[in-house]
Amino acid sequence: MGSRWTYLDYNATTPVRPEVLARVAEVMTVGGNPSSVHRFGRLTRAFVDRARESIAELAGADREQIVFTSGATEANALALRSLARRAAPGGRARGASRVLISAIEHDSVVGAAHALDLPVETVPVTADGVVDLAALEKMLGAGGTAVVALLLANNETGVIQPVATAAKLVHSVGGVLHCDAVQAAGRTPVDFPALGADTLVLSSHKMGGPTGAGAVIARELSLLSPMLIGGGQERGLRAGTENAAAISGFGLAAELAISDLSKTNNISSLRDNLEERLKIMAAGVRVFGSTAARLPNTSYFALAGLDNETQVIALDLAGIAVSAGAACSSGKVAASRVLRAMGVPESLARAAIRVSIGWGTTRTDIDRFCAAWSEFVTRQMARATGTACFAAAAH
Ligand code: PMP
Numbered sequence: 001m002g003s004r005w006t007y008l009d010y011n012a013t014t015p016v017r018p019e020v021l022a023r024v025a026e027v028m029t030v031g032g033n034p035s036s037v038h039r040f041g042r043l044t045r046a047f048v049d050r051a052r053e054s055i056a057e058l059a060g061a062d063r064e065q066i067v068f069t070s071g072a073t074e075a076n077a078l079a080l081r082s083l084a085r086r087a088a089p090g091g092r093a094r095g096a097s098r099v100l101i102s103a104i105e106h107d108s109v110v111g112a113a114h115a116l117d118l119p120v121e122t123v124p125v126t127a128d129g130v131v132d133l134a135a136l137e138k139m140l141g142a143g144g145t146a147v148v149a150l151l152l153a154n155n156e157t158g159v160i161q162p163v164a165t166a167a168k169l170v171h172s173v174g175g176v177l178h179c180d181a182v183q184a185a186g187r188t189p190v191d192f193p194a195l196g197a198d199t200l201v202l203s204s205h206k207m208g209g210p211t212g213a214g215a216v217i218a219r220e221l222s223l224l225s226p227m228l229i230g231g232g233q234e235r236g237l238r239a240g241t242e243n244a245a246a247i248s249g250f251g252l253a254a255e256l257a258i259s260d261l262s263k264t265n266n267i268s269s270l271r272d273n274l275e276e277r278l279k280i281m282a283a284g285v286r287v288f289g290s291t292a293a294r295l296p297n298t299s300y301f302a303l304a305g306l307d308n309e310t311q312v313i314a315l316d317l318a319g320i321a322v323s324a325g326a327a328c329s330s331g332k333v334a335a336s337r338v339l340r341a342m343g344v345p346e347s348l349a350r351a352a353i354r355v356s357i358g359w360g361t362t363r364t365d366i367d368r369f370c371a372a373w374s375e376f377v378t379r380q381m382a383r384a385t386g387t388a389c390f391a392a393a394a395h
Pocket of ligand 1: 070182
């Protein structure tokens with residue numbers, strides 16, 4: 001991203017870290033196939049092996065539990081399909097009869113769940129954006145072996161979910177739990193054994209790595225059955241020549257994230273500063289999920305009367321990239337089903353924009369956002385009232 005730009009859309013994708021870019025180029029320059037026996041193959045294999053170690057360390061997992069994929073969409077599909085179809089050791093889920101997904105899952109989980117030929121039920125969330133555990137318990141008690149999907153942090157609100165508690169509930173009735181940890185990884189500690197999930201998914205490009213790499217972490221690899229077959233890669237669980245450059249970049253991004261998480265970094269103070277200033281600029285602003293535990297990098301907010309698409313466009317013209325939170329792949333802004341699930345009225349949901357920050361964000365970026373948003377709000381209010389009476393304030 002050029003310096004003319006302020007990029008505040010890290011939950012959509014993070015800018016690739018410079019060290020990662022160099023690593024990707026290095027692996028592509030070697031140019032081997034990790035399955036080849038010769039020097040180029042061995043060098044490339046070493047990059048993939050190191051990445052497996054790094055991803056395992058980031059998630060507190062064992063490297064033997066990791067299967068690399070092309071990204072989290074594929075990983076979610078692989079994990080959910082496998083959990084639904086395969087018998088799990090230890091008496092869990094011998095062939096599921098239904099799928100329970102939280103109301104705030106990513107589209108890739110929703111899509112994979114609906115492709116399973118099983119009834120799909122939606123677990124509600126509270127007004128804070130946290131899964132309703134009492135509702136989950138009740139639904140689990142209604143009978144039938146369930147595959148449950150609960151993400152670790154929501155991509156729109158950043159709200160962190162009680163995955164460990166949910167996993168206990170699910171296991172107590174013989175079900176299995178899948179966790180999409182894409183937005184949490186690198187931003188908050190992810191401890192696979194402590195979460196108790198049967199499968200967990202990560203994506204490289206949400207943590208400073210390149211697109212084109214993701215991973216499923218499985219409690220036992222025997223839980224997984226491959227979607228892509230024909231080659232022996234990834235212990236037969238994901239055929240196809242490994243994207244060694246992307247995987248290696250993913251691994252290095254994980255190493256950098258581990259180091260960042262171990263230091264006090266200023267991501268949450270930048271986000272908190274933004275939210276304090278939003279409230280000064282517009283007292284009526286509502287920050288979604290702010291009463292729950294949230295990722296330190298995400299702020300999803302709305303001021304009644306504004307339109308999210310217009311805000312995103314106006315900010316883009318001012319050199320600032322943010323998201324309307326629920327952009328679909330066509331680039332059009334859809335009404336947020338996450339906000340709907342939280343009981344937010346449609347009119348307010350239509351005003352919501354998401355600022356998500358990360359490793360490259362500075363105080364200047366927050367200042368630039370506040371100046372541009374304040375100007376936008378002042379203009380809109382002046383237009384609405386015919387006078388410039390709205391108080392734009394501190395940047
Ligand atoms: N899950 C979540 C929570 C996400 O935010 C995303 C990306 N928007 C995905 C899954 C899909 O990840 P990928 O782009 O790696 O397929």
